[in-house]
Amino acid sequence: MQYVLLIYENEKSWVGVSEADQKAMFGEYHAFTESIAKSGHYKGGEALQPVSTATSVRVRNGKTLSTDGPFAETKEQLGGFYLVEAANLDEATAMAARIPGARTGTIEVRPILPTK
Amino acid sequence: MSPDDLAGLFESGGGEIRRRALATLIRLLGDFDLAEETLQDALTVALAQWPRSGAPANPSAWLVAVARRRAIDRLRRARRFTEIEAEGHLSVPALGPTDTDEQDAEWPDDRLRLIFTCCHPALALEAQVALTLRTVCGLSSEEVARAFMMPIATLQQRLVRAKAKIRAAGIPYRIPGSSDLPERLDGVLAVAYLIFNEGYAPTSGDELIRPALCEEAIRLVRLLCELAGASPDYREARALLALLLLQDSRREARLSAAGEVLLLDEQDRRLWSSARIEEGLGLVETALREGPAGAYAIQAAIAALHGRAHAPQDTDWRQIAALYTLLAHRAPSPVVELNRAVAIAMAGDLDRGLLLLEALRASGVLAGYHLLESARADLLRRQGRISEAAEAYRAARALARLAPEQRFLERRLRELEGPGALDGTH
Secondary structure (H helix, E strand, O other): OEEEEEEEEOHHHHOOOOHHHHHHHHHHHHHHHHHHHHOOOEEEEEEOOOHHHOEEEEEEOOEEEEEEOOOOOOOOEEEEEEEEEOOOHHHHHHHHHHOHHHHOOEEEEEEOOOOO | OOHHHHHHHHOOOOOHHHHHHHHHHHHHHOOHHHHHHHHHHHHHHHHHHHHHHOOOOOHHHHHHHHHHHHHHHHHHHHHHHOHHHHOOOOOHHHHOOOOOOOOOOOOHHHHHHHHHHHOOOOOOHHHHHHHHHHHHOOOOHHHHHHHOOOOHHHHHHHHHHHHHHHHHHOOOOOOOOOOOHHHHHHHHHHHHHHHHHHHHOOOOOOOOOOHHHHHHHHHHHHHHHHHHOOOHHHHHHHHHHHHHHHHHOOHHHOEOOOOOEOOHHHOOHHHOOHHHHHHHHHHHHHHHHHOOOOHHHHHHHHHHHHHHOOOHHHOOHHHHHHHHHHHHHHOOOHHHHHHHHHHHHHOOOHHHHHHHHHHHHHHOOOOOOHHHHHHHHHHHHHOOOHHHHHHHHHHHHHHOOOHHHHHHHHHHHHHHHOOOHHHOOO
């Protein structure tokens, strides 16, 4: 099965973090990505720009409305994701627990809807 | 097979054979609904055949074999009807006739798998409880709905959602690996304890005890212990079994003939079940010998000290207070703190117990909990502070939700205000 691991974290928690700590965190993410790539679980993943760069789009009555900001204002924001292959939910949640952001934020694990 | 045995297969909750077959079918078919439906078909066939031909040597295996063939037929039919759509969804090839040995007498692991799947933390707690009672314990939907005082439609919706999540999210049908086991076992034990507590002290309705739920919880934990064998990983499961047996041993004594609540020191201890106490004590001793005590083992040890006392004055309150202090370190909670305060008071240090209760009350964490007020009332009464005690009983009565609890507090209040109450010897 495929799962997407959505990384939610409070963006504000990055404010004032020293460069050394930021570097250490990137290093951790890099090591995690490497390890799941090596084990064959990694199918994709990206980090996102902060929600201040977000634009929300809705089409109503044929008219497109674009507004500044994310879909919903929340305490923790979507900051990145992984797409992984896992045998079952337990394997997926075990991987989610190893994402560095799990220690400070929340990882939402969602199965991919099979299309075929 | 006698007609009675056969009838037992169909009675909800009655059929060991049926429950065993279901656990294995879920593994083989990978689908709860398909397993339940085809098992029902197989039971219908059995009902027609067995009285004439006699029951097979291994009824569970027979039911599994028949149900599985039905499942394969159904899937093939569904595949023909919606061939294109079904591509990739149906796992007919995995159900080939050679991939399992139907003659296997027992599949104990399947029942353990079923328990862990029903109590998976990815399911909401209420869904875990409902699914466990329905699938592992074999209760009917009507019985589960009645036990939790909910409309049957609500329960069925909850079950449908839980099964859909198991399927869609890929919740595995397996016994957790050793690294997850302690945490996952905690979850299973929490579900069993919740079921027991809903029977021991129902949170709604007019009944003060629902024995059937207590029995189901005990049966569930007993099954878990049996399936786990002597594995040291399952120590807390054995401790919980001890705790439940010891709590349940008092069932017959907890209500008066008129259906009123009786506290520990008012109960006729001859009504306590000596069989339950004996079994519970044996399990506690083993659990404590096996290693450092977990939260259930400590609570079981406390229950054991009550169970051992032939009269209220024989109760070893000092040791109980010490155990509550240990429990407050291991698994801190306001309710544990409340019990610790009462135990300290009962052990002879009334002032300190009351002081701890007042601190707990001031913190506000148990605001609205009638047992805090009634415990406080009892200690005030013992201290001879009658008007304050009466006020606390009145506060407790206002908070109590169940009618019999309200009547109990009413009775306490009358005793307090009645003649001879002021000598504080109650």
